[in-house]
Amino acid sequence: MTEPAAPPSPTGPLVGLRVLDLSRVLAGPWCTQVLGDLGAEVIKVEQPGQGDDTRRWGPPFLDDGSRDSAYYLCANRNKRSVAINLSAPEGAALIRRMVLNADVVVENFRVGGLARYGLDYPSLRALKPDLVYCSITGFGQDGPYKDVGGYDFLIQGLSGLMSVTGLPDGVPGGGPMKVGLPVSDLFTGLYATISILAALRHRDQTGEGQHIDLALLDTQVSLLTNQASNWLNGGMAPRRLGNAHPNTVPYQDFRCADGEVLVALGNDRQFRTFTRLIERPELADDPRFSTSADRSVNRAELIPEMNAAIARWKAEDLIGAMEQAGLPGGKVNEIPEALDHPQIRARGLVQEIARRDGTPVKFLGFPARLSATPADYRHAPPRSGEDTAAVLEDELGLTKHELERLLTAGIIAETLS
Known part of the structure; x- marks a missing residue:
């Protein structure tokens, strides 16, 4: 095992908050990255030998031997990565021990998927009643679609968003169109952040934790805003107008x-x-x-x-x-022009941080400027499992002998860097 490195000390309004991130792809990682930017200590749990799906969503890939995709890099800074096989009883037990030190758990497994490992909300609430536990799925924890997997493209279509995006029928190129960014995932990540902070406020006042059930479809439908209101309150069926506005002209x-x-x-x-x-x-x-x-x-x-x-x-x-x-x-x-716009340069939105081996990673920073507690960038997006030994030793007090045994048994993994 590699020697654990002392992590940089966080700053920001959420210093002292501990987040266990069992999520992958985008909505959950986007939420936990925001919490990390604001000072929370985020531990990203990944499956040994697999890691977050988006590590392979390329090209392009970072040219440092890791083959981590640029997609993965956009949503995983300010985290430490541990690789634990949660499907193994001993691996799930390690995660339950880590929960005792956590304030928040974020997960995006299918409904009921974590119950078999004793990592669902009822199981963890029994261990830690003040835990804030956020579940992100495509369609929520109940309803006829609860067991259906949800992806951003599918949600953009089902929510009605694509029906108002694109050129009108009857003109060249007309037809429904998805937005060029995974907005359903991103907005869900932001709503998850808002909901977690609200739940933490309640916990601090009452000592009571709670479960947050957040669905991509619910989020995207809630963001139909003026288009939905035009229909609900005026009977005007929204339609695709290209780049035109349904209410304001020109x-x-x-x-x-x-x-x-x-x-x-x-x-x-x-x-x-x-x-x-x-x-x-x-x-x-x-x-x-x-x-x-x-x-x-x-x-x-x-x-x-x-x-x-x-x-x-x-x-x-x-x-x-x-x-x-x-x-x-x-x-x-x-996009290259936008990132080089003089206003964006003046605002310092494009940032750079080095990985442990010195490889630079460029990223877009947190957009809000907090005058007293600004966002803090201290960890580059980690390689899968690169912090396994350090976190388990610091968090759970495991000895090097115990770590070596778990590594040999395939319960944990570590990426050398």
């Missing part, structure tokens, strides 16, 4: 003489200013277009008029004119 992309420009006008004053800028002030006086509601109803007549006026502009000139007029507009950046 709020979409337009083609200039040399490229696309985004125009996002949120009120009547902005619309009037914009019509003067493009030398079509009469549009703001037209009763069909004078108010936001009128423009929404009569968008089919308004947009061709705006297309013709905007087509005469060069994109850079129009964007510059909108900036001078205080109007919201811009271009569609490629």
Whole structure:
């Protein structure tokens, strides 16, 4: 076994919080990464010889011999990794012992999957009544779909999100489209973080832990927001509008003489200013277009008029004119352009941290700036099991002889680095 390295001391508002992360892929790891950024001590438990599924979701892979994918790297910083075979009784017993030192457990096994190992919420609550235990699944712990596996793409379709994403039917490229990021997973991870912090607040006040049942489908449906409200409260069935907005017009992309420009006008004053800028002030006086509601109803007549006026502009000139007029507009950046945007550089969102062997890993940092307790980046995303010996020795007081026995028996594993 390798000698355990002393971990950097965490800072941040969640210092002292201990999280046992039994999750994999994205929703759970995203949640625990946020908790880690804010100072929590996160121990990621992985299966020996397998690890988190996303370690293999490439290319691209990190060129350090680990063959860890860039996908895995985006959601697993500020964690230490231990490899324990939880399907073995002795491995499950090790995890139960670790739970006694934990405040939070996060898992995303199928419903009932951990009960056979004595790692479900009722079993662990009996050992630690104040435990906060968060279960993340595709469809929740009950209901007719509870045993169905849930993946982001499937959830985007079932939730209705894809029905309002993409170009309308009848135009080239029309049809339902998923969002270019796994938003159902990411939002579920954020809701898990919010729910865990709320449950910890309750625990601190009452001494009582609780179970959090969080489903990707529930999360994504809850985020239909204005589109769902349009249907529930106005009877307006949402439809795909491409880059247009269902309520606010104009709020979409337009083609200039040399490229696309985004125009996002949120009120009547902005619309009037914009019509003067493009030398079509009469549009703001037209009763069909004078108010936001009128423009929404009569968008089919308004947009061709705006297309013709905007087509005469060069994109850079129009964007510059909108900036001078205080109007919201811009271009569609490629991701490399976005990451190199002067505002993003000034905000310091792109960060870098080195793995234990010195290999640099670049990542996008925590977006909120806390004036007194800022986010803290102390652990690069670990190799699978690289902290097994250190964690089990520190957490459970296992001797080197015991660690060697467990390693030989296949109960634990360690990646040498």
